[in-house]
Amino acid sequence: MGLGDLISFIAHFKIISKKTGEKLVIVTKESTSGKEYLKNEPYCEDVIYLPERKRGLINTYSNIKDFIALVELIKKIKSDSVFVLHSSKRYVIASKIAGIKKICAPGLGIQNIFLSRENSYYNGPFEKKIHPRLESEKLIKKIYNLEKFPENSFINFKKNDVPSHVLISIACSGDSKQWGYENHKKIIEHLINKKFKQFVLLAGRRQSELESFLVNSFKDKEIILETTSQLKLKDVFNKIRNGLFYFGHDTGFMHLSASLNIPVLAVYGDIPPYNYSKYMKSIVPNDNKFTKTSIKNILFEEAKVKLDEFLNEYNL
DSSP, rough: OOOHHHTTTTHHHHHHHHHTTEEEEEEEEGOOOOOOEEHTTTEEEEEEEEOOOOOGGGGHHHHHHHHHHHHHHHHTTTEEEEESSSOOOHHHHHHTTOOOOOBBHHHOOGGGGGOOOGGGGSSTTTSOOHHHHHHHHHHHHHTTTTOOOOOOSSSOOOOOOOOOEEEEEEOOOOOOGOHHHHHHHHHHHHHHHHOOOEEEEEOOGGGGGHHHHHHHHHTTTSEEEOOOOOOHHHHHHHTTEEEEEEEESHHHHHHHHHHEEEEEEESSSSSSSOOOSTTTEEEOOOOOOOOGGGGOOOOHHHHHHHHHHHHHHOOO
Protein backbone atom coordinates (compact mmCIF):
# COMPACT_ATOMS: atom_id res chain seq x y z
CA MET A 1 0.00 0.00 0.00
CA GLY A 2 1.25 3.46 -0.92
CA LEU A 3 0.43 7.11 -0.39
CA GLY A 4 -2.43 7.22 -2.90
CA ASP A 5 -4.06 4.03 -1.63
CA LEU A 6 -4.40 5.34 1.93
CA ILE A 7 -5.53 8.81 0.88
CA SER A 8 -8.27 7.30 -1.28
CA PHE A 9 -9.87 5.95 1.94
CA ILE A 10 -10.44 9.34 3.61
CA ALA A 11 -14.18 9.27 2.87
CA HIS A 12 -14.36 5.77 4.38
CA PHE A 13 -12.65 6.94 7.56
CA LYS A 14 -15.05 9.84 7.95
CA ILE A 15 -18.12 7.60 7.58
CA ILE A 16 -16.85 4.87 9.94
CA SER A 17 -15.96 7.44 12.59
CA LYS A 18 -19.33 9.18 12.28
CA LYS A 19 -21.35 5.95 12.39
CA THR A 20 -19.42 4.39 15.27
CA GLY A 21 -19.00 7.63 17.23
CA GLU A 22 -15.33 6.76 17.70
CA LYS A 23 -12.02 8.09 16.49
CA LEU A 24 -10.06 5.59 14.45
CA VAL A 25 -6.73 3.90 14.96
CA ILE A 26 -5.40 3.59 11.41
CA VAL A 27 -2.91 0.76 10.94
CA THR A 28 -0.87 1.03 7.76
CA LYS A 29 2.65 0.98 6.30
CA GLU A 30 5.25 3.72 6.57
CA SER A 31 5.23 3.90 2.75
CA THR A 32 1.85 5.66 2.99
CA SER A 33 3.28 8.56 5.08
CA GLY A 34 -0.10 8.56 6.86
CA LYS A 35 1.18 10.36 9.97
CA GLU A 36 2.01 13.44 7.88
CA TYR A 37 -1.60 14.18 6.92
CA LEU A 38 -3.97 12.11 9.12
CA LYS A 39 -2.79 12.71 12.70
CA ASN A 40 -4.68 16.03 13.03
CA GLU A 41 -7.83 14.90 11.26
CA PRO A 42 -10.87 14.81 13.64
CA TYR A 43 -11.70 11.17 12.84
CA CYS A 44 -8.17 9.92 13.60
CA GLU A 45 -7.01 8.85 17.06
CA ASP A 46 -3.65 7.50 15.93
CA VAL A 47 -1.69 6.23 12.93
CA ILE A 48 0.43 3.12 13.53
CA TYR A 49 3.02 1.88 11.07
CA LEU A 50 3.61 -1.84 10.61
CA PRO A 51 6.90 -3.25 9.31
CA GLU A 52 7.05 -3.87 5.57
CA ARG A 53 6.63 -7.55 4.72
CA LYS A 54 9.77 -9.19 3.36
CA ARG A 55 9.65 -11.63 0.46
CA GLY A 56 11.34 -15.04 0.30
CA LEU A 57 11.71 -18.10 2.52
CA ILE A 58 14.69 -16.57 4.28
CA ASN A 59 12.35 -14.01 5.85
CA THR A 60 9.72 -16.51 7.04
CA TYR A 61 10.70 -16.28 10.71
CA SER A 62 10.73 -12.47 10.61
CA ASN A 63 7.30 -12.38 8.96
CA ILE A 64 5.86 -14.80 11.55
CA LYS A 65 7.15 -12.53 14.33
CA ASP A 66 5.56 -9.52 12.63
CA PHE A 67 2.26 -11.38 12.29
CA ILE A 68 2.24 -12.28 15.99
CA ALA A 69 3.02 -8.64 16.78
CA LEU A 70 0.07 -7.59 14.62
CA VAL A 71 -2.26 -9.91 16.54
CA GLU A 72 -1.01 -8.46 19.85
CA LEU A 73 -1.43 -4.92 18.53
CA ILE A 74 -5.06 -5.57 17.59
CA LYS A 75 -5.70 -7.02 21.06
CA LYS A 76 -4.04 -4.02 22.69
CA ILE A 77 -6.23 -1.53 20.82
CA LYS A 78 -9.28 -3.20 22.43
CA SER A 79 -11.72 -2.51 19.63
CA ASP A 80 -14.93 -4.40 18.93
CA SER A 81 -14.56 -3.98 15.17
CA VAL A 82 -11.88 -3.94 12.48
CA PHE A 83 -12.32 -2.61 8.96
CA VAL A 84 -9.92 -3.96 6.35
CA LEU A 85 -10.43 -1.80 3.27
CA HIS A 86 -8.33 -3.87 0.87
CA SER A 87 -7.77 -7.49 -0.10
CA SER A 88 -5.24 -8.46 2.60
CA LYS A 89 -6.01 -11.82 4.16
CA ARG A 90 -3.28 -11.20 6.76
CA TYR A 91 -5.18 -8.42 8.55
CA VAL A 92 -8.43 -10.41 8.51
CA ILE A 93 -6.84 -13.57 9.92
CA ALA A 94 -4.94 -11.58 12.57
CA SER A 95 -8.20 -9.88 13.61
CA LYS A 96 -9.92 -13.26 13.86
CA ILE A 97 -7.16 -14.68 16.05
CA ALA A 98 -7.26 -11.51 18.19
CA GLY A 99 -10.93 -12.23 18.94
CA ILE A 100 -12.46 -9.25 17.13
CA LYS A 101 -16.26 -9.60 17.05
CA LYS A 102 -16.93 -7.59 13.88
CA ILE A 103 -14.50 -7.88 10.96
CA CYS A 104 -15.43 -6.02 7.78
CA ALA A 105 -13.56 -6.48 4.48
CA PRO A 106 -14.28 -6.76 0.75
CA GLY A 107 -14.35 -10.55 1.08
CA LEU A 108 -12.73 -11.90 -2.06
CA GLY A 109 -10.61 -15.04 -1.98
CA ILE A 110 -9.48 -16.40 1.40
CA GLN A 111 -10.90 -13.32 3.18
CA ASN A 112 -14.40 -14.60 2.49
CA ILE A 113 -13.93 -17.67 4.69
CA PHE A 114 -13.48 -15.54 7.81
CA LEU A 115 -16.26 -12.99 7.20
CA SER A 116 -19.99 -12.98 7.78
CA ARG A 117 -22.10 -12.20 4.73
CA GLU A 118 -23.32 -8.86 6.10
CA ASN A 119 -19.75 -7.65 6.72
CA SER A 120 -18.33 -8.36 3.26
CA TYR A 121 -19.06 -6.89 -0.15
CA TYR A 122 -18.54 -10.05 -2.19
CA ASN A 123 -20.98 -12.88 -1.59
CA GLY A 124 -18.44 -15.55 -2.45
CA PRO A 125 -14.66 -15.94 -2.71
CA PHE A 126 -14.58 -16.39 -6.50
CA GLU A 127 -16.67 -13.47 -7.74
CA LYS A 128 -15.29 -11.13 -10.39
CA LYS A 129 -13.12 -8.48 -8.76
CA ILE A 130 -13.98 -4.80 -9.28
CA HIS A 131 -11.73 -1.76 -8.79
CA PRO A 132 -10.17 -1.84 -5.27
CA ARG A 133 -11.41 1.65 -4.36
CA LEU A 134 -14.92 0.84 -5.61
CA GLU A 135 -15.16 -2.47 -3.73
CA SER A 136 -14.25 -0.79 -0.45
CA GLU A 137 -16.77 1.99 -1.12
CA LYS A 138 -19.50 -0.55 -1.83
CA LEU A 139 -18.53 -2.41 1.35
CA ILE A 140 -19.08 0.68 3.51
CA LYS A 141 -22.31 1.54 1.70
CA LYS A 142 -23.61 -1.98 2.35
CA ILE A 143 -22.68 -2.02 6.04
CA TYR A 144 -24.27 1.37 6.75
CA ASN A 145 -27.04 1.22 4.14
CA LEU A 146 -25.84 4.32 2.30
CA GLU A 147 -26.81 5.54 -1.15
CA LYS A 148 -24.29 8.38 -1.44
CA PHE A 149 -20.63 8.65 -0.49
CA PRO A 150 -19.03 11.87 0.80
CA GLU A 151 -16.29 13.71 -1.06
CA ASN A 152 -12.86 12.26 -0.35
CA SER A 153 -11.54 15.51 1.16
CA PHE A 154 -9.42 16.32 4.18
CA ILE A 155 -11.00 18.33 6.99
CA ASN A 156 -8.11 19.95 8.88
CA PHE A 157 -5.25 19.26 6.46
CA LYS A 158 -6.09 21.98 3.93
CA LYS A 159 -4.68 23.74 0.90
CA ASN A 160 -3.49 27.33 1.24
CA ASP A 161 -6.13 30.05 1.05
CA VAL A 162 -4.46 31.71 -1.94
CA PRO A 163 -2.96 28.94 -4.13
CA SER A 164 -0.41 30.19 -6.63
CA HIS A 165 1.55 27.37 -8.29
CA VAL A 166 0.71 24.93 -11.06
CA LEU A 167 1.65 21.39 -9.99
CA ILE A 168 3.37 19.46 -12.78
CA SER A 169 3.88 15.85 -11.73
CA ILE A 170 6.69 13.97 -13.44
CA ALA A 171 6.86 11.52 -10.53
CA CYS A 172 5.86 7.94 -11.34
CA SER A 173 6.35 4.39 -10.11
CA GLY A 174 7.69 3.05 -13.41
CA ASP A 175 8.20 3.57 -17.15
CA SER A 176 4.64 2.50 -17.93
CA LYS A 177 3.41 5.67 -16.19
CA GLN A 178 6.04 8.09 -17.57
CA TRP A 179 4.74 10.43 -20.29
CA GLY A 180 8.20 11.80 -21.06
CA TYR A 181 10.33 14.93 -21.19
CA GLU A 182 9.11 16.36 -24.50
CA ASN A 183 5.44 16.12 -23.55
CA HIS A 184 5.90 17.74 -20.14
CA LYS A 185 8.05 20.47 -21.70
CA LYS A 186 5.34 21.26 -24.25
CA ILE A 187 2.66 21.33 -21.55
CA ILE A 188 4.66 23.85 -19.50
CA GLU A 189 5.27 25.96 -22.65
CA HIS A 190 1.55 25.90 -23.39
CA LEU A 191 0.71 26.99 -19.84
CA ILE A 192 3.28 29.78 -19.99
CA ASN A 193 1.57 31.00 -23.18
CA LYS A 194 -1.66 31.02 -21.19
CA LYS A 195 0.02 33.37 -18.65
CA PHE A 196 0.80 30.86 -15.90
CA LYS A 197 4.16 31.81 -14.40
CA GLN A 198 4.65 29.77 -11.23
CA PHE A 199 5.21 26.02 -11.28
CA VAL A 200 6.22 23.19 -8.96
CA LEU A 201 7.74 20.05 -10.48
CA LEU A 202 6.64 17.09 -8.38
CA ALA A 203 9.35 14.47 -8.65
CA GLY A 204 10.94 11.65 -6.71
CA ARG A 205 14.65 10.88 -6.54
CA ARG A 206 14.37 8.66 -9.62
CA GLN A 207 13.09 11.60 -11.67
CA SER A 208 15.83 14.03 -10.61
CA GLU A 209 17.54 13.90 -14.02
CA LEU A 210 14.28 14.58 -15.86
CA GLU A 211 13.60 17.37 -13.39
CA SER A 212 17.00 18.94 -14.16
CA PHE A 213 16.38 18.73 -17.92
CA LEU A 214 13.08 20.57 -17.54
CA VAL A 215 14.57 23.24 -15.28
CA ASN A 216 17.38 23.87 -17.79
CA SER A 217 14.85 24.10 -20.62
CA PHE A 218 13.19 27.09 -18.97
CA LYS A 219 16.16 28.81 -17.32
CA ASP A 220 15.85 31.77 -19.70
CA LYS A 221 12.12 32.20 -19.13
CA GLU A 222 10.75 34.66 -16.61
CA ILE A 223 8.95 32.04 -14.59
CA ILE A 224 9.27 30.30 -11.22
CA LEU A 225 9.96 26.57 -11.55
CA GLU A 226 10.46 24.94 -8.15
CA THR A 227 11.85 21.44 -7.71
CA THR A 228 11.05 18.72 -5.16
CA SER A 229 13.14 15.62 -5.91
CA GLN A 230 15.56 16.30 -3.04
CA LEU A 231 12.95 17.40 -0.49
CA LYS A 232 11.54 15.47 2.43
CA LEU A 233 8.03 14.23 1.77
CA LYS A 234 6.43 16.56 4.33
CA ASP A 235 8.01 19.52 2.51
CA VAL A 236 6.65 18.26 -0.81
CA PHE A 237 3.22 18.08 0.81
CA ASN A 238 3.50 21.74 1.76
CA LYS A 239 4.34 22.60 -1.85
CA ILE A 240 1.25 20.71 -2.99
CA ARG A 241 -0.93 22.64 -0.54
CA ASN A 242 -0.01 25.75 -2.52
CA GLY A 243 -1.27 24.20 -5.76
CA LEU A 244 -3.64 25.95 -8.15
CA PHE A 245 -4.20 22.77 -10.14
CA TYR A 246 -2.40 19.48 -10.88
CA PHE A 247 -1.32 18.08 -14.24
CA GLY A 248 0.68 14.90 -14.59
CA HIS A 249 0.93 11.24 -13.76
CA ASP A 250 -1.23 8.87 -11.73
CA THR A 251 0.65 9.03 -8.41
CA GLY A 252 0.08 9.48 -4.70
CA PHE A 253 0.61 13.20 -5.27
CA MET A 254 -2.44 13.14 -7.54
CA HIS A 255 -4.62 11.62 -4.81
CA LEU A 256 -3.27 14.09 -2.26
CA SER A 257 -4.05 17.03 -4.53
CA ALA A 258 -7.62 15.90 -5.22
CA SER A 259 -8.23 15.34 -1.50
CA LEU A 260 -7.10 18.94 -0.90
CA ASN A 261 -9.84 19.96 -3.39
CA ILE A 262 -7.21 20.90 -5.96
CA PRO A 263 -8.43 20.14 -9.51
CA VAL A 264 -6.49 17.26 -11.08
CA LEU A 265 -5.92 16.27 -14.71
CA ALA A 266 -3.98 13.00 -14.81
CA VAL A 267 -2.47 11.11 -17.76
CA TYR A 268 -3.15 7.34 -17.71
CA GLY A 269 -1.64 4.63 -19.88
CA ASP A 270 -1.12 1.32 -18.09
CA ILE A 271 -4.38 1.14 -16.11
CA PRO A 272 -7.83 2.70 -16.55
CA PRO A 273 -8.65 5.59 -14.23
CA TYR A 274 -11.15 5.45 -11.41
CA ASN A 275 -12.13 9.04 -10.71
CA TYR A 276 -13.76 8.87 -7.29
CA SER A 277 -13.62 12.64 -6.72
CA LYS A 278 -15.28 15.55 -8.49
CA TYR A 279 -11.83 17.14 -8.60
CA MET A 280 -10.40 14.34 -10.79
CA LYS A 281 -10.28 14.32 -14.58
CA SER A 282 -8.22 12.06 -16.81
CA ILE A 283 -6.54 11.71 -20.20
CA VAL A 284 -6.49 8.18 -21.61
CA PRO A 285 -5.37 6.48 -24.85
CA ASN A 286 -7.70 7.09 -27.80
CA ASP A 287 -8.25 3.37 -28.34
CA ASN A 288 -9.03 2.92 -24.62
CA LYS A 289 -6.46 0.13 -24.43
CA PHE A 290 -4.22 0.10 -21.37
CA THR A 291 -0.82 -1.56 -21.66
CA LYS A 292 2.71 -0.95 -20.40
CA THR A 293 3.45 1.24 -23.45
CA SER A 294 0.06 2.94 -24.01
CA ILE A 295 1.02 6.22 -22.34
CA LYS A 296 3.61 6.79 -25.11
CA ASN A 297 0.75 6.89 -27.63
CA ILE A 298 -0.98 9.86 -25.99
CA LEU A 299 0.01 12.86 -28.08
CA PHE A 300 0.66 16.32 -26.72
CA GLU A 301 -1.93 17.78 -29.12
CA GLU A 302 -4.61 15.52 -27.64
CA ALA A 303 -3.59 16.36 -24.07
CA LYS A 304 -3.53 20.09 -24.93
CA VAL A 305 -7.21 19.96 -25.97
CA LYS A 306 -8.13 18.15 -22.74
CA LEU A 307 -6.09 20.61 -20.70
CA ASP A 308 -7.82 23.63 -22.23
CA GLU A 309 -11.23 22.07 -21.54
CA PHE A 310 -10.11 21.34 -17.97
CA LEU A 311 -8.97 24.93 -17.41
CA ASN A 312 -12.28 26.26 -18.68
CA GLU A 313 -14.33 23.84 -16.57
CA TYR A 314 -12.60 24.89 -13.34
CA ASN A 315 -12.29 28.58 -14.33
CA LEU A 316 -8.52 28.49 -14.04
